Amino acid sequence: MKISLLTYSTKPRGGVVHTLALAEALAALGQEVEVWSLRRGGDAGFFRPVDPAVRVRLVPFEDRADEEVGPRIVRSIAELAAALRADGLTADVVHAQDCLSANAALTVRADVLRTVHHIDQFSTPELVACHEKALREPKRHVCVSEAVAAELSAGWGIRAEVIPNGVTADRFAAAADPDDPVAGQRRAGWRRKLGRYVLAVGGIEPRKGTADLIEAMAALRAVAPDVGLVLAGGDTLFDYRGYRDQVLARAAELGVDPVLLGPVEHDELPALMAAASVFAFPSTKEGFGLAAMEALAAGVPVVLRDLPVLREVFGSCAHFAASPSALADALSAALASPDPARARAGVALAQRHTWSAAAQAHLRLYRGWRDTA
Known part of the structure; x- marks a missing residue:
């Protein structure tokens, strides 16, 4: 075909x-x-x-x-x-x-x-x-x-x-491997550069909920002043410069100083993910949450916006928050009390979402469609 x-x-x-x-x-x-x-x-x-x-x-x-x-x-x-x-x-x-x-x-x-x-x-x-x-x-x-x-x-x-997304789980799990010296060096390199950090991937745009994350980080500073915010990802086809300017102005007003990495090289992303203390995903609109699933594959605690779609996909493997204050509380809980059982369940969930299974499901759909066309 x-x-x-x-x-x-x-x-x-x-x-x-x-x-x-x-x-x-x-x-x-x-x-x-x-x-x-x-x-x-x-x-x-x-x-x-x-x-x-x-x-x-x-x-x-x-x-x-x-x-x-x-x-x-x-x-x-x-x-x-x-x-x-x-x-x-x-x-x-x-x-x-x-x-x-x-x-x-x-x-x-x-x-x-x-x-x-x-x-x-x-x-x-x-x-x-x-x-x-x-x-x-x-x-x-x-x-x-x-x-x-x-x-x-x-x-x-x-x-x-x-047909659910797949995820290249092994790529992100390898970056978190405690027994791999090269992976360990890459994680250590990011931590030397960034310290302890909450990571968000996807750029600064309304759908990604960046404004709420800035508010949450300002509240989080009271209990975790050593934890910074790292924003990775580039621009989209659309022009969000106005929103970006507003978000960064609000961050400066609140004393939040996010590190703006822009697009991260494909080979560097898994180590950046694995070195994060928490992965934040406060999107207001999502279809699956692929970046958050990659974070789970790396064994990183994930805090998500409380959306029906994210509840469906992530279940008990993530923390959920519906507001900036709840987001701050969830980030604080994930930082203060790592949950090994939840981390293991998250890794297993990510590994079940294979691209091979997604491709096979697509192929069945294609063949059935063409056979009846």
Whole structure:
């Protein structure tokens, strides 16, 4: 079976991480897989090497100074669609992983499958139209959790297949291995540089709940003054500079001085994760929580926003908080009283979520869909 997976970026965002891992796992099952994306900002390729068994198709996309979000979305769709149209997009299965790539694929052929990782709310007219079309027009839908599938059903009357994310658990578990001297040196290097720290991954943006995390860290300082905040991750396609400025101004007002790492090299992320004292994930909207599952794989305590989807995925393996003050309390509890049993359960949970199982479930869906088409 020839499978085209489509994503919108080469950066290490959750949907892009998912796309590459799924592509490689499908190729390992003997399928012919290609991944399409826009290559922004002069990127030479994806944020990490991709298995040569997967064909990478990158469409150059010129950055334009002062281009607003709406026009950039329209141009992104148009340029990706033009490349897909020129190629012919003749795969047996065309599977888009986000609204932008779904819109582009739908201009070329109607039988597009879409993964809905989470359901956003936008105000920019072009984004609203992109989001709505990418939900309503694909022929089949996949969600990575039951909670998002229920939201899609309730809001749009669309039934989706639920296939949970995989996680490269061994990569993060290896970074936490107490018997591996190289892994130990890498963890020690981060701790020398950063001290004790709460880690959040995903950049500074409204959906990631960064403002609430700043408030929580200010409260946490009363009981754990030696624990800092580290924020890792780069910018998205969208412009959150205003939000970022507000968050950093509030941090300065509260005396919170976060370390802003920006994008972290793929090979360095597991050690950064494993060296953290706590992993914070106060997102207001998620579909699964892949970064938090990676933290569990590294044996790190995880504090999550109390969302139905995160309760579904993480169960008793994480701490939950619904407000900045509760987040501070949960961070304090995780720092003060490490729970080895919970840590072991978290590692086991992460290890059960394999990309091989996710790929096999996708392949069953693809075959069933094509057999009845």
